[in-house]
Amino acid sequence: MSDHNNDKHYKPAKVWTNDKENGGKFASANRPTAGARHDQTLPVGEAPLQLYSLNTPNGVKVNILLEELAELGIKGADYDAYKIDISENDQFGSAFVDINPNSKIPALVDYSVVEDNDGEPMTVFESGAILIYLAEKFGQFMPMQQGRARTDCLSWIMWQMGSAPYLGGGFGHFYAYAPEPMEYPINRFAMETKRQLDVLDIHLQDRDYMCGNGEESYNIADILIWAWYGQLALG
Numbered sequence: 001m002s003d004h005n006n007d008k009h010y011k012p013a014k015v016w017t018n019d020k021e022n023g024g025k026f027a028s029a030n031r032p033t034a035g036a037r038h039d040q041t042l043p044v045g046e047a048p049l050q051l052y053s054l055n056t057p058n059g060v061k062v063n064i065l066l067e068e069l070a071e072l073g074i075k076g077a078d079y080d081a082y083k084i085d086i087s088e089n090d091q092f093g094s095a096f097v098d099i100n101p102n103s104k105i106p107a108l109v110d111y112s113v114v115e116d117n118d119g120e121p122m123t124v125f126e127s128g129a130i131l132i133y134l135a136e137k138f139g140q141f142m143p144m145q146q147g148r149a150r151t152d153c154l155s156w157i158m159w160q161m162g163s164a165p166y167l168g169g170g171f172g173h174f175y176a177y178a179p180e181p182m183e184y185p186i187n188r189f190a191m192e193t194k195r196q197l198d199v200l201d202i203h204l205q206d207r208d209y210m211c212g213n214g215e216e217s218y219n220i221a222d223i224l225i226w227a228w229y230g231q232l233a234l235g
Helices: 055-070 093-098 111-116 129-139 150-176 185-205 220-233
Strands: 050-053 079-083 106-112 124-125
Touching: 050 055, 050 111, 055 129, 055 150, 055 220, 093 106, 093 124, 106 111, 106 129, 124 129, 129 150, 129 220, 150 185, 150 220, 185 220
Parallel strands: 050 079
Antiparallel strands: 050 106, 106 124
16 A cells, blocks of 8 residues: 555645546546537437436446336336446537436436427436436335335435445545555545445344335335445445
8 A cells, every 4th residue: 555645745726727637547537527528429219218327336226226117017117228338438428418417327318208398308317316206207116105104215315325425436436446545535435434334234233124124115215225335245
């Protein structure tokens, strides 16, 4: 491990400027400006739902829910999936930015609502928003009525969405993708990741699923959390 004191003379500028690449794996994507960087046309299939994504922890969340809906034979949940290669900066193409101005996967387009949406398909971005949208659209894998069950589900959804950046963008980035190992950020984010896992260990001591016991308690909170923390636990 490199000596983290090598950067002891570094002083952050009062006004940060993007004057050099950081050298990390995703350095080419790391810019301070938003918007499209190149022209792009996305494929569109015949299914009502068009998914543009990648098999990252955030990306697989939507695939899991769509496959669960398919297993139930839910009409209208058919989908076509297309790869957005974030290592090639596909997420900054003009057509993808039209769907998600934040240039992150996954993104979903629902063509089944065109007639009810002023002739336009529905676009949805952010994995949590997509799962809530699909769960509510098809009335599956999320409590629909106001009350404790729905509140618990939403609370754990927001916990995952707020916590994952520490796990992926924090610990995962500095442990696996930074140009060199740095003790301080790895230690800081490793401790927070272990704390989050302890939150789950304590919560799941007497529960089958995040929101209760029995298969009827399985919902999109479990899908969101498993995509990150379940895969982490599996190595």
